[in-house]
Amino acid sequence: xxxxxxxxxxxxxxxxxxxxxxxxxxxxxxxxxxxxxxxxxxxxxxxxxxxxxxxxxxxxxxxxxxxxxxxxxxxxxxxxxxxxxxxxxxxxxxxxxxxxxxxxxxxxxxxxxx
Amino acid sequence: xxxxxxxxxxxxxxxxxxxxxxxxxxxxxxxxxxxxxxxxxxxxxxxxxxxxxxxxxxxxxxxxxxxxxxxxxxxxxxxxxxxxxxxxxxxxxxxxxxxxxxxxxxxxxxxx
Numbered sequence: 001x002x003x004x005x006x007x008x009x010x011x012x013x014x015x016x017x018x019x020x021x022x023x024x025x026x027x028x029x030x031x032x033x034x035x036x037x038x039x040x041x042x043x044x045x046x047x048x049x050x051x052x053x054x055x056x057x058x059x060x061x062x063x064x065x066x067x068x069x070x071x072x073x074x075x076x077x078x079x080x081x082x083x084x085x086x087x088x089x090x091x092x093x094x095x096x097x098x099x100x101x102x103x104x105x106x107x108x109x110x111x112x113x114x
Numbered sequence: 115x116x117x118x119x120x121x122x123x124x125x126x127x128x129x130x131x132x133x134x135x136x137x138x139x140x141x142x143x144x145x146x147x148x149x150x151x152x153x154x155x156x157x158x159x160x161x162x163x164x165x166x167x168x169x170x171x172x173x174x175x176x177x178x179x180x181x182x183x184x185x186x187x188x189x190x191x192x193x194x195x196x197x198x199x200x201x202x203x204x205x206x207x208x209x210x211x212x213x214x215x216x217x218x219x220x221x222x223x224x225x226x
Contacts, residue, residue: 002157033214043204043216056213090157102148103214105157 003027004106006091012112018079021109025072025093031055032074033094033103034066038087049074050096081113116141118207120217127195128225135190135220137205145207147188148214149179153201161203164188175199200224 003026034046045058049068068074092103117140150158162173169181179190205217
C-alpha cells in the first residue's frame, strides 16, 4: 500500500459525459501527479500540482482539467468524454516537486467510456 | 526529445532462472532513473532508483539495476526469479524536473 488513495476504482460512463476522479496523496506529500495509461500510448504524464498550484502540464487535453485543494487532495475532471478516453488514470504523489523525489502511485481509476 | 526505451515487450523465464530487463534512455544529461513494477490490477510500485554515485543500485524484492553511462542504459536484474515476480515492469526517467518519462513496459511471465 503506497498510501495514495484514489476513488472510484472503476467508472463506466457514456460518451459526452463528464466525470471526476479523486486522489488523496500520502501524508506529508505536497505534489500530486496525474497519469493516463492506455494500451496504445502507455503511461503518459498529464499534469502536476504542488501545494495547490499547477506546476507542470504534459499531454493533457483541453477537455481535461485538474485542481488541488487546500487539504492537498486532487481531482481530475474529464469532460465531453470520448471512447478514446477509456484508460487507467493514476495519481501519484511525492514530497516535493523536483524530479529526484520518487513518486508513489495510487491503485488507479479504470475509466470505461461506452 | 527525451525518451525511454524498453526493447522487450514480453519476456518469459523459468522460475529460478536469472532475469535481465533492458532499459535505454535518451536525455540531454544524466537523468534520474527508476524501475517500477505493476501487478495486474494494481498501481505502480517503486523497485529502485538511481540518482548518482554507485552505479549498481539495490532495490526491493531482490532486484538490482546497473547504470551504464556509456551505453545510456539502466538494466534491471534479478539472480533467481520467483513466480510472484510475474508482472509488468516500467523503466522511467526524469531530469531535474518533475515529469517522469516512462518506457512502454516489459511484461514478465514466469514458468513454474
